[in-house]
Amino acid sequence: MSTLSCHVLDTTLGVPARGISVSLYLTNDLMHGTRPIATAVTDEDGRAAFDQEIELGGDYSLRFNSEDYCQQSFGTVFFPFIDVHFRASDERHYHVPVLMSAHSYTTYRGS
Structure with missing residues (x-):
């Protein structure tokens, strides 16, 4: 089992993106694939952590609901x-940063 956190940075304004709702889905589980297994909201530092543990071999999706943030x-x-x-392939902590601007984004596995 592993833990999961994420981070959203606004690269246009050079600030953390706070107040973005993030949903976690287990995509290789038909029962849970259409509804989130956990949710979080980015804090003042653009960070969010999940209480839900990540299982080795699981395929997961994070959905960052960025519409309100982008509009504002x-x-x-x-x-x-x-x-x-992403796929949980080892038992290290999973940290998923997103760097976003008005017309682009990128992500990677952080530490």
Whole structure:
């Protein structure tokens, strides 16, 4: 079992993206694939942590609901949400940062 956290940074304004709702889905489980198994909201530092443990071999999705943030910060919405899919392949902590701007985003496995 592993733990999971995420971080959203607004690279346009150079600040953490606070107040973004993030949902966690177990995508290889038909029973849970359509509803989140956990939710969180990014804090003042743009960070969110999940109480839900991540199981080795599981396929997961994080959905960052970015529409409200984009509208308020950029005055436009190109990405109403950002989905990040990953597989839990080892038992280290999973940290998923998202760097976003009005018209782009990138992600990686953090530490």
